[in-house]
Amino acid sequence: xxxxxxxxxxxxxxxxxxxxxxxxxxxxxxxxxxxxxxxxxxxxxxxxxxxxxxxxxxxxxxxxxxxxxxxxxxxxxxxxxxxxxxxxxxxxxxxxxxxxxxxxxxxxxxxxxxxxxxxxxxxxxxxxxxxxxxxxxxxxxxxxxxxxxxxxxxxxxxxxxxxxxxxxxxxxxxxxxxxxxxxxxxxxxxxxxxxxxxxxxxxxxxxxxxxxxxxxxxxxxxxxxxxxxxxxxxxxxxxxxxxxxxxxxxxxxxxxxxxxxxxxxxxxxxxxxxxxxxxxxxxxxxxxxxxxxxxxxxxxxxxxxxxxxxxxxxxxxxxxxxxxxxxxx
Amino acid sequence: xxxxxxxxxxxxxxxxxxxxxxxxxxxxxxxxxxxxxxxxxxxxxxxxxxxxxxxxxxxxxxxxxxxxxxxxxxxxxxxxxxxxxxxxxxxxxxxxxxxxxxxxxxxxxxxxxxxxxxxxxxxxxxxxxxxxxxxxxxxxxxxxxxxxxxxxxxxxxxxxxxxxxxxxxxxxxxxxxxxxxxxxxxxxxxxxxxxxxxxxxxxxxxxxxxxxxxxxxxxxxxxxxxxxxxxxxxxxxxxxxxxxxxxxxxxxxxxxxxxxxxxxxxxxxxxxxxxxxxxxxxxxxxxxxxxxxxxxxxxxxxx
Numbered sequence: 001x002x003x004x005x006x007x008x009x010x011x012x013x014x015x016x017x018x019x020x021x022x023x024x025x026x027x028x029x030x031x032x033x034x035x036x037x038x039x040x041x042x043x044x045x046x047x048x049x050x051x052x053x054x055x056x057x058x059x060x061x062x063x064x065x066x067x068x069x070x071x072x073x074x075x076x077x078x079x080x081x082x083x084x085x086x087x088x089x090x091x092x093x094x095x096x097x098x099x100x101x102x103x104x105x106x107x108x109x110x111x112x113x114x115x116x117x118x119x120x121x122x123x124x125x126x127x128x129x130x131x132x133x134x135x136x137x138x139x140x141x142x143x144x145x146x147x148x149x150x151x152x153x154x155x156x157x158x159x160x161x162x163x164x165x166x167x168x169x170x171x172x173x174x175x176x177x178x179x180x181x182x183x184x185x186x187x188x189x190x191x192x193x194x195x196x197x198x199x200x201x202x203x204x205x206x207x208x209x210x211x212x213x214x215x216x217x218x219x220x221x222x223x224x225x226x227x228x229x230x231x232x233x234x235x236x237x238x239x240x241x242x243x244x245x246x247x248x249x250x251x252x253x254x255x256x257x258x259x260x261x262x263x264x265x266x267x268x269x270x271x272x273x274x275x276x277x278x279x280x281x282x283x284x285x286x287x288x289x290x291x292x293x294x295x296x297x298x299x300x301x302x303x304x305x306x307x308x309x310x311x312x313x314x315x316x317x318x319x320x321x322x323x324x325x326x327x328x329x
Numbered sequence: 330x331x332x333x334x335x336x337x338x339x340x341x342x343x344x345x346x347x348x349x350x351x352x353x354x355x356x357x358x359x360x361x362x363x364x365x366x367x368x369x370x371x372x373x374x375x376x377x378x379x380x381x382x383x384x385x386x387x388x389x390x391x392x393x394x395x396x397x398x399x400x401x402x403x404x405x406x407x408x409x410x411x412x413x414x415x416x417x418x419x420x421x422x423x424x425x426x427x428x429x430x431x432x433x434x435x436x437x438x439x440x441x442x443x444x445x446x447x448x449x450x451x452x453x454x455x456x457x458x459x460x461x462x463x464x465x466x467x468x469x470x471x472x473x474x475x476x477x478x479x480x481x482x483x484x485x486x487x488x489x490x491x492x493x494x495x496x497x498x499x500x501x502x503x504x505x506x507x508x509x510x511x512x513x514x515x516x517x518x519x520x521x522x523x524x525x526x527x528x529x530x531x532x533x534x535x536x537x538x539x540x541x542x543x544x545x546x547x548x549x550x551x552x553x554x555x556x557x558x559x560x561x562x563x564x565x566x567x568x569x570x571x572x573x574x575x576x577x578x579x580x581x582x583x584x585x586x587x588x589x590x591x592x593x594x595x596x597x598x599x600x601x602x603x604x605x606x607x608x609x610x611x612x613x614x615x616x617x618x619x620x621x622x623x624x625x626x627x628x629x630x631x632x
Contacts, residue, residue, distance in 0.1 A: 057420050119617050122624040126363045126419050126563065130555040131620065137552045138613035145606040254552060258427045265424050295439050301431030308425045309413055 003323065007316055008273040012186070015041075015280060016179060023172040031171040032243070033287060037280040038178040039239045044263035044275025045185045046232030051261070052270030053193050054225040055205030059129045060116065060136030062256035064109040064230040066143065066249070068237025071105040073247035074149060076157035098163045098177070102238055109234030110227050112139075117226035121219055133254060140252035154248025161242055168242070178239050182276065185232050190272055192228070201225050233260070262304060268314030277315050333464055335585045336578070341470045343577025344477025348532035349554040350561070350569040351484060352525025358564030359500045359521050362411065363419055365426035367529055367554070368547025369433035374399040374530025375537035375546060376437060379446040388451045392534055399530020400523040407522040412515070430548070438544045445541035448534075473535050480528065481570050488566065497521060501564065556612055560619045562629025571627060576612050583611035 015034060022030035043065050050056040078085050078094025086092040095101055120131045149155045160168045168174050192198045203211035204218040212218060241247045250256065259282070266281055267274030282300075289296035311318050353367050377398035382391030406429065414422045450469055457465045488494035496517055499507040508514045533547065540546075557576050561568025588604030595603070619627065 051420070057423065059423065119620050122620050123559075126357065127559060127624075127626075129363060129419060129423060130559050131616070133552060134556045134559065134613055134616055137549075138610050141609040142606055145602075145609045147602050254548060258430075261424065262427070265420075269420070295435040297431045298435030298439070301428040301435070304428035304431070305410065305425055308421050308428065309410070312421065 003320065004271070007319065008186070008271075011273040011277050011280075011316075012183065015276065019172065019175045019179070023175075028171045031175055033283055035171065035175040035178050035243060036240075037276070037283045038175065038182045039236050039243060040260070040263060040283070041276035041279035042178070042182045042185055042239065043233045043236035043260050044267070044279055045182070045189060046229045046234075046236060047260050048229075048264050048270065048275050049189055049192070049232065050226050050229035051264055052274070053198065053205065054201045054222055054229075056121075056222060056226060056229075057129050058120075058132045058226070058229075059254070059257050059261065060120075060132030060134075061230070061233050061260050062252050062254065063116065063136035063139045064113060064233040065237035065240070065256060065260065066139065066247075066252035067109045067112055068105040068234030068239075069241035069247040069251045070143070070149065070155070070237075071108050071234075072101050072161065072238040072241040073155045073157055075101045075104065076159070076161055076241075076245075077149070077155060080157060080159070096159070096161050098161045098168070098238075098242070101161060102235060105234050105238040106231040109230045109237075113227045113230030114223070117223045117230075121222055121226070133257065136252060136257055137254060140249055140254075143249040143252050150248070152249060154246060154250075156246040158245065160245055174243070178243075181235060181239065185235070186272060186276075188232075197221065197224065266304070266307065266314055268316035271314070271316045274314055274316050281315060331585075333462070334466065335581055337466055337470065337474070339578035339581035340574065341473050341477075341577070342581055343574035344474050345532050345536055346550070346553055346557050346577055347477050347570050347573035348480060348528050348535075349550055350557040350573050351480065351566055352528040353554055354558050354561070354564055354566060354569045355497075356522055356525045357558070359497055360415055360518055362414060363422050363426070364411070364525075365423060365551065366406065366429035366433060367525070368551030369430050370399045370403055370526040370529040371533035371536075371547040371550060372433070372437060372542075372544065373402050374527075374533035375542040376441060376446070376533075377530065378534035378537060379448050379542045382448055383446075388448070388454070388538075391448070392531075395530045395534035396527045399533070400527040403526025403529075404519050404523040407519050411522060412518070415518075434544050441544070443544065445543035446537075447541055448538040450538055469539060473539075476531070476535065480531075481566075484566055493520070553612070556616050558626070559616055560626060562626025565626070565628040568626055568628030575615065579615050580608075580612050583608040587611070 015038060019031050019034035022028075022034065043061070046064070047058065047061045050058055074085060075095045079096045080094070082094070084091050084093050116132065116135045120128055120135065123131055144152050160174070162168055163177055166173045166177065168177065193202070200211065200216045200221050203214075203216060204221055208218050237251060240251070263275045263278035263282060265278065267276065267278030285300060285303075286296065289299055293299070307314065313321070349367065349371060352370075353364060356362055356364055356367075374395035378391035378395035380391075381394035382388050385391070410425060410429065414425055454469050454472055456468055458468050458471065460466055488497060496507065496512055499512070500514070500517055500521075504514060532550075536550070537546070553576060557569060557572040560575060561570070561572030584605065587608040588601050591600035591604040591607075623629070
């Protein structure tokens with residue numbers, strides 16, 4: 001087994017071990033923290049596909065996270081009151097079934113990503129960052145000023161959606177769902193990045209001119225990666241909505257986009273499990289430093305700054321470097 | 330009459346956005362850096378103005394303090410952090426400046442707390458004036474328009490007519506060459522960054538005077554300034570001015586006109602809610618339209 005694979009397995013195993021250990025010790029709250037780490041890690045895994053492998057620095061992935069969340073909230077609230085969501089062009093009723101909601105959440109995000117991606121990919125570099133940020137902000141303002149689904153106050157629903165054969169209210173069972181989807185997304189990313197498409201995507205990141213010269217049209221490849229990436233992040237948004245049984249416009253905010261990006265970088269750009277490690281460390285810090293000081297985000301900022309300036313490979317990069325050093329030293 | 334008032338509001342909003350966008354686009358044009366912490370400098374200007382104005386009782390001293398504090402913070406950050414980011418890719422720049430936002434926002438919250446501060450305008454600037462045609466309009470908003478126009482003129486003179494301007498333009502064109510010709514590039518970059526920061530601080534102080542001064546006030550404006558730059562073209566001051574006025578006008582007039590327009594074919598309450606929802610998206614639709622026609626922005630040289 002190569003070293004990257006071992007690191008990835010260790011990270012995932014640690015997350016599961018923490019959740020199982022907390023469950024056995026009867027600490028439901030810690031299980032919920034691990035669930036949150038799995039969900040935010042999943043959002044990061046989505047972004048990593050575009051950012052890490054495709055070099056597409058999207059500062060607007062909160063848009064897809066929020067769309068996933070709102071689709072879940074809207075389906076759940078309609079299921080509760082029995083009104084149809086749509087009557088034209090076809091009747092669409094609310095639902096409580098996660099298996100029905102997830103594809104809808106991913107479909108909605110895919111459509112949004114197709115539109116946003118097609119426009120944003122007309123630009124590159126720093127324009128792309130600003131344009132994706134702006135489109136996410138547009139959806140944020142739309143969510144605030146559209147009172148139908150709560151507007152600024154957000155939308156809460158009282159019953160967590162259901163999954164066949166499981167009690168989603170039990171923290172460890174809900175963790176199992178989230179960790180299972182995270183594992184699937186990681187597997188999907190691993191397969192996709194080794195496929196013809198994934199190699200083409202990485203070629204366009206490394207050298208657009210050369211990849212064009214060997215016959216890869218960059219834009220369709222990038223757009224596909226952007227849409228896939230948005231769908232994974234939307235799935236995370238749907239899980240996050242169910243975790244809190246509440247969605248609010250803050251899921252769409254630029255701050256959320258920044259955080260998802262931080263998960264990816266903190267762990268290590270373009271590393272399979274990087275976002276999972278990043279999200280877990282982020283939540284650990286929030287949990288440990290939060291009670292010590294209200295201003296823990298300032299510390300987070302300083303730490304992030306140090307990582308960007310002095311350890312560009314992120315936490316996994318640091319670990320691998322340390323491993324290599326002990327081996328040779 | 331109402332329309333004239335909205336046009337003036339749009340002009341004022343646009344000028345404020347121009348003050349933000351000018352600094353951003355200058356820094357990008359000369360150093361190739363995307364600075365998310367520009368909104369923090371805006372916030373620092375507003376807080377400096379509010380604090381000094383409260384201590385001394387003089388709004389004018391507060392205004393001077395906003396320029397000085399933002400420029401000083403800008404120069405300090407440039408020398409401590411930003412300087413290391415010029416050779417890095419945009420992703421590193423985004424993250425490092427995102428980290429700076431966290432530090433600045435929490436630092437400010439730590440010092441000033443969560444409650445918004447309010448600025449009191451001096452009598453010479455408050456009240457309304459009667460414009461030709463009988464329109465009553467707040468004097469201070471006219472002052473903001475005038476300040477924006479003066480800054481635009483000043484920047485144009487600075488860049489086309491002074492030695493510093495020649496160096497800035499040369500730095501945009503070829504930074505190695507002007508370094509070889511004996512210009513201290515590190516100092517030039519610090520000056521340009523501090524200049525952009527001072528403009529952001531000024532915008533913060535002016536806007537803080539009509540709204541409120543609070544943590545997090547900078548980021549919504551920052552994102553609008555990005556929209557302005559995307560529309561105008563990165564690195565172009567002229568583009569920033571045109572883009573800012575376009576965005577200011579579109580947003581203000583959209584919010585004033587669209588709900589009324591919608592009311593012609595739907596019920597009043599529905600028209601109000603869906604109208605304001607659409608109006609809030611209008612500037613982004615404008616941006617999308619510009620991207621479709623000219624991806625490099627109206628005055629941008631390259632994509």
